[in-house]
Amino acid sequence: MLFFESIRLALNTIRAQKLKSFFTLLGVCIGVMFLIAVVSIVEGMGRYMEQDLIGKLIGVNSFELRHRPNINMGDVDPSVWESYRRRPRLYHDDVAPVVDALPAGTRWAYVSDNSLPVSSRYSSGPRNAQISAVDGDFFAIRKFVIAEGRDFTPQELAMGTPVVIVGPDIVKRLFPGLSAIGRELKMGGLPYTVVGVLETQGSAFGLSFDNQVFAPWQSPVHRLLNRVPSIVDAVIIQVPTASQMTEAQERVRQVMRTRHKLRPGQPDNFSLQTSESALAFWNKLKRYLVLAGVALPAIGLVVGAIVIMNIMLVAVAERTREIGIRKALGARRVDIMSQFLIEAATLSTVGAAVGIALGVGLAKVIAAISPLPATVAPWSIVVGVALGAGVGIISGVYPASRASMLDPIAALRQE
Amino acid sequence: MSQSTEAEVGISTTAERQAVTSQPGATPGRDWVIVTRGIKREYDMGGEIVRALRGVDIAIRRNEYVAIMGPSGSGKSTLMNLIGCLDTPTAGEYWLNGNLVSSMKDDELARIRNKEIGFVFQTFNLLPRATALHNVELPLVYAGMSAKQRRETAAYALERVQLTSRMHHKPNELSGGQRQRVAIARALVNSPSILLADEPTGNLDSATSSEIMKVFEELAEQGQTVIMVTHEADIAAHARRVVALHDGQVSSDTRRERFVRENEHIIAAKK
Numbered sequence: 001m002l003f004f005e006s007i008r009l010a011l012n013t014i015r016a017q018k019l020k021s022f023f024t025l026l027g028v029c030i031g032v033m034f035l036i037a038v039v040s041i042v043e044g045m046g047r048y049m050e051q052d053l054i055g056k057l058i059g060v061n062s063f064e065l066r067h068r069p070n071i072n073m074g075d076v077d078p079s080v081w082e083s084y085r086r087r088p089r090l091y092h093d094d095v096a097p098v099v100d101a102l103p104a105g106t107r108w109a110y111v112s113d114n115s116l117p118v119s120s121r122y123s124s125g126p127r128n129a130q131i132s133a134v135d136g137d138f139f140a141i142r143k144f145v146i147a148e149g150r151d152f153t154p155q156e157l158a159m160g161t162p163v164v165i166v167g168p169d170i171v172k173r174l175f176p177g178l179s180a181i182g183r184e185l186k187m188g189g190l191p192y193t194v195v196g197v198l199e200t201q202g203s204a205f206g207l208s209f210d211n212q213v214f215a216p217w218q219s220p221v222h223r224l225l226n227r228v229p230s231i232v233d234a235v236i237i238q239v240p241t242a243s244q245m246t247e248a249q250e251r252v253r254q255v256m257r258t259r260h261k262l263r264p265g266q267p268d269n270f271s272l273q274t275s276e277s278a279l280a281f282w283n284k285l286k287r288y289l290v291l292a293g294v295a296l297p298a299i300g301l302v303v304g305a306i307v308i309m310n311i312m313l314v315a316v317a318e319r320t321r322e323i324g325i326r327k328a329l330g331a332r333r334v335d336i337m338s339q340f341l342i343e344a345a346t347l348s349t350v351g352a353a354v355g356i357a358l359g360v361g362l363a364k365v366i367a368a369i370s371p372l373p374a375t376v377a378p379w380s381i382v383v384g385v386a387l388g389a390g391v392g393i394i395s396g397v398y399p400a401s402r403a404s405m406l407d408p409i410a411a412l413r414q415e
Numbered sequence: 416m417s418q419s420t421e422a423e424v425g426i427s428t429t430a431e432r433q434a435v436t437s438q439p440g441a442t443p444g445r446d447w448v449i450v451t452r453g454i455k456r457e458y459d460m461g462g463e464i465v466r467a468l469r470g471v472d473i474a475i476r477r478n479e480y481v482a483i484m485g486p487s488g489s490g491k492s493t494l495m496n497l498i499g500c501l502d503t504p505t506a507g508e509y510w511l512n513g514n515l516v517s518s519m520k521d522d523e524l525a526r527i528r529n530k531e532i533g534f535v536f537q538t539f540n541l542l543p544r545a546t547a548l549h550n551v552e553l554p555l556v557y558a559g560m561s562a563k564q565r566r567e568t569a570a571y572a573l574e575r576v577q578l579t580s581r582m583h584h585k586p587n588e589l590s591g592g593q594r595q596r597v598a599i600a601r602a603l604v605n606s607p608s609i610l611l612a613d614e615p616t617g618n619l620d621s622a623t624s625s626e627i628m629k630v631f632e633e634l635a636e637q638g639q640t641v642i643m644v645t646h647e648a649d650i651a652a653h654a655r656r657v658v659a660l661h662d663g664q665v666s667s668d669t670r671r672e673r674f675v676r677e678n679e680h681i682i683a684a685k686k
Binding site: 005009012321322324325326327328329330331332333334335408409412 | 496499501502521522525526528529530534536540541542544553554556557558601605
């Protein structure tokens with residue numbers, strides 16, 4: 001009952017002294033606000049990375065055979081880069097043996113890509129777009145949906161017919177106001193007929209996934225993509241279930257080691273890139289971001305704690321007589337102590353609650369006006385409330401113990 | 416306490432003398448609510464020892480109405496703090512309702528204050544932000560009583576001092592007399608062994624004073640032990656027994672009739 005009374009007393013104080021309370025709680029409020037905002041944005045980015053971006057780049061239950069990993073957002077050692085640079089490339093001849101070694105039911109595709117100018121007679125000047133030459137079940141593995149038109153036919157893929165499937169941005173830029181299906185665009189001076197338009201994939205960090213052109217690998221475009229035309233950038237392999245990942249990877253590894261004539265003990269000179277290996281980097285980055293997201297609000301919380309401690313010291317001084325009365329009526333030290341601790345914790349928790357509301361708002365605002373996504377993590381709210389109460393209790397310990405040690409006679413004599 | 420002769424200490428009856436001078440450490444009989452045996456209180460004022468009490472022997476029976484009188488500097492405030500368990504003596508024994516209080520630690524003293532003592536102060540000492548009812552509830556809060564029971568008990572205590580109608584008012588909405596009656600209700604709410612009043616009429620006008628004195632009179636008649644500390648003879652004259660302090664020692668301990676007779680001129684002058 002003393003507990004609820006103390007909480008009520010603290011809330012009354014806040015109500016009675018709005019301005020003072022505002023400044024008292026500012027530190028905790030700002031600290032918690034930034035904590036929630038930063039954590040929400042990191043969390044949102046994480047969810048985006050895990051569910052959308054990596055999945056879009058690599059695909060579910062799939063891995064990519066590359067001469068070196070293409071998702072290297074982290075700090076890769078220069079010596080590692082050097083070894084990557086010396087690795088042999090993958091060639092079109094490698095594809096068949098690799099594919100033959102895969103377990104039954106496995107889907108595969110291969111791709112080479114580069115950024116090249118594309119033009120059409122319906123718009124002025126060439127535009128740079130991401131050009132990919134593909135073969136196999138590329139669209140199925142990547143879960144690209146064709147919104148308009150059709151997929152490549154097996155004949156087109158086998159013959160290298162000059163046909164393309166384009167992203168919506170290409171339609172907007174090269175065929176403004178027109179249907180792209182059946183119309184021609186030009187790459188490397190050669191005409192290609194548009195047979196399909198992809199559904200929009202959206203963008204991440206301001207980078208569009210819709211500015212893409214896909215053509216059969218066998219079509220002339222593959223000559224434009226790499227210095228040596230027979231170079232294949234990646235072989236994409238998708239197994240039916242996650243449990244088959246290891247076996248499929250091991251088979252591909254053995255084929256490639258044989259083809260590259262590696263002796264036992266020599267390291268692989270190619271990469272098998274999974275979504276996990278790409279995520280590993282993200283998880284590393286996330287740790288730094290969360291650390292920064294915690295360190296900055298911590299400053300606010302420390303300042304908040306000092307302010308609350310001072311305010312509580314003032315409260316103890318102002319209410320010395322009250323403490324004397326309570327002691328005379330039978331309050332023990334622990335009663336006085338807990339009264340002031342609860343009061344400090346209540347004050348601080350109210351600050352934290354306001355901070356949580358502002359932090360959620362801030363995260364939403366940032367998500368709305370910038371490409372950064374934001375997801376409010378429930379645990380960050382729990383942490384925010386706990387931090388509020390914790391800061392209050394820590395900053396209340398000294399004032400509360402001073403109050404509890406007061407001599408009742410001296411306290412009663414105070415005016 | 417071999418030097419405690421009747422002349423010096425002024426204990427009025429043999430029974431009281433026996434209660435005090437029996438074996439040190441022996442629990443007083445059940446009749447005695449307060450027994451002090453040679454209590455001393457010394458303060459260290461920057462190296463100089465101030466002897467506020469120099470060995471006080473008092474024995475008070477249950478249901479007595481006692482005034483402790485003395486001029487300022489006589490040690491009566493110190494004695495009141497000791498009797499009220501706000502302080503402990505530097506030497507001597509203090510027995511309150513069978514508890515040896517003089518050797519207790521802070522938290523034990525807090526319990527004794529909560530259970531055995533009802534304070535009434537000169538300046539009322541009500542919590543300004545709390546209602547009359549809430550102020551009266553406070554000792555019950557520290558006694559650990561449930562909210563519902565607390566409310567009922569506090570309301571009954573306010574009824575005893577005829578303040579039921581002002582129950583939900585804050586102290587600044589009450590007159591001085593009403594505030595002191597709230598304080599009395601608060602003092603009584605835990606059914607304490609002693610009601611300890613410190614200059615209870617010091618901040619009141621004479622009409623209100625006599626109203627408050629009447630409340631004490633009634634409580635004493637109902638069997639409540641009342642101890643009142645005052646420096647005014649006419650207020651002390653309301654009690655049935657008057658213990659006078661001088662220089663930290665008991666200078667006289669008399670029944671009301673004799674006290675009134677001896678101080679007639681002072682009391683008359685006040686009226």
